[in-house]
Amino acid sequence: MELHELTITQTHQGLLEKKFSAVELTKAFLARIEKENKNIFAFLIITPDLALSQAEKVDNWISQKKDIPLLAGIPLAVKDAILVEKIKATSGSKILENYIAPYDATCIKKLKGLGAIILGKTNMDEFAMGASTEYSGFFTSKNPYNLNRVPGGSSGGSAAAVAADLCCYALGSDTGGSIRQPASFCGIVGLKPTYGAVSRYGLVAFASSLEQIGLLAKTAEDAQIVFEAISGKDPFDSTSVKRSEVRPPLFSGGRTSDRFRIGLPKEYFVEGLDPEVEKIIKKAIKKFEELGARIEEISLPRTKYAIPVYYLICTSEASANLARYDGIKYGLSTENRKQKTENNLLDVYLRARAKGFGREVKRRIILGTYALSAGYYDAFYLKAQKVRTLIIKDFARAFEKVDVIFTPTTPSPAFKIGEKITDPLSMYLSDVFTVSVNLAGLPAVSVPCGFVGNLPVGLQIIGRHFEENSILEIAKIYESSRSSH
Amino acid sequence: MIKQQEVKHIAKLARIKLTASEIKKFQKDLSSILDYFELLKEVDVSRVEPTFHSTEHFLKNKLNIMREDKAESQLVEDVATLIKAAPERKNGYVKVKSVF
Secondary structure, three states: OOHHHOOHHHHHHHHHOOOOOHHHHHHHHHHHHHHHHHHHOOEEEEOHHHHHHHHHHHHHHHHOOOOOOOOOOOEEEEEOOEOOOOOEOOOOOHHHOOOEOOOOOHHHHHHHHOOOEEEEEEOOOHHHOOOOOOOOOOOOOOEOOEOOEOOOOOOHHHHHHHHOOOOOEEEEEEOOOOOHHHHHHOOOEEEEOOOOOEOOOOEOOOOOOOOEEEEEEOOHHHHHHHHHHHEOOEOOEOOOOOHHHOOOOOOOOOOOOOOOEEEEEHHHOOOOOOHHHHHHHHHHHHHHHHOOOEEEEEOOHHHHHHHHHHHHHHHHHHHHHHHHOOOOOOOOOOOOOOOOOOOOHHHHHHHHHHHHOOHHHHHHHHHHHHHHOOOOOHHHHHHHHHHHHHHHHHHHHHHHHOOEEEEEOOOOOOOEOOOOOOOHHHHHHOOOOOHHHHHHOOOEEEEEEEEEOOEEEEEEEEOOOOOHHHHHHHHHHHHHHHHOO | OOOHHHHHHHHHHOOOOOOHHHHHHHHHHHHHHHHHHHHHHHOOOOOOOOOOOOOHHHOOOOOOOOOOOOOOOOOHHHHHHHHHOOOOEEOOEEOOOOOO
């Protein structure tokens, strides 16, 4: 097996047995990025100096016979919405084109401490608003399985980088499906943890009540290792919770108990779901039946309201969060030193934001401003927050009957570049199976489960709050049942 | 269909200068999105509380997270780094246009 194809544990083993050094491994990945990124367009910024200095440190640990952490020397890619000290952080936006992060996000600080190797920052839809990377302020990333298709989004660069073996794993963020949908489109594992399980300190804010830092990896085991490393309480994020809130798995050791119950929400198996995708998902479900799980049909009756509720809440929160881009504190300014064109403060705001934000970001800020404005607040924003309560109750009721919920991650495989770009509503509707999880703050993982033609399909496994260990165990059981054939 | 005048008003509240063609485009986009959102009208929420924090009911520790109202000291270098991020600066301060 080539170096770039190894999982985290395989790489760790190779480093311990001195089959290769961390510097050799890092150079192999950097060379691969150099060669492949011009086809995939996964990375916005490559950080060889940072990567190699970390690799040298890890090689020193190894030569001093220190007990090295599992993630030491393992190369990763980081979504550009997550801050890495002294490295550019654009969040996919022209308004932050030259912004240099003044500090490390908490998850980065933790990973650096463990000796992780950051290869670079990955492309994304501007401020994580999008499902394809086509709304990136810079370029569109390509799906490694078919270069005419999108990799999904917003963490599309991270997903493409993992799928094309340009890194061992990647960090992403998921506000309405931004980790799970690209993971599904690119045939890899994507974990969106419970709201609060991972600190969001150092994540460029979009919709604070919905978004969560998570990860994209090649296997469920790798996902579990990275989740373990980045989760936990952080004094800099008051919504983050102690690791003791995260529950031990309901079962382990590669077998589920006989009383293990899987729920299939009937609202997710309806018209609009690609019949080929449905066939593959049903086959995966059958596999679990053979393994002894009990399959039950359940109902999440408010599913059809999830998209309007989600878009009202996320745009409202975005309009408030993105007010910080004023052309004064940091980021782009239209101020011209020679020609003093702006008359007053308001002009500075109007011009910097007009020039710096892309079309989708403007559309969402304006939609959110509308939903929060006088006369509309009760009818739109408050109403959405109330329906959100009902959606959470639907899940709570379902989880009394079943242990996990299975759904397709997306209604169809990766779409063509350009296919949905002109119709914002059709782009929003592609999030139909992922947004409810964010509204309810639940953990969910997308696991590859087959192909339509050459395009990957993902199975979404949703767990109760703080039961990431259980959904990842199930994903592991599924992976080993597939590889044994 | 929402009015062009309304789009202009909202854009001003959002502090974004829109071109004439953007106003037309957003008028169309917002109208179709808002029409779709009408779907929520059929939901009865008369006795439902809004959710602002999705997981608070599921936490063992449901208390609000507070910290002492005390300023932490900052390294001079950290402050300098933050000031350096501002496009317009003067004597270690961020330079701002006059309000009026």
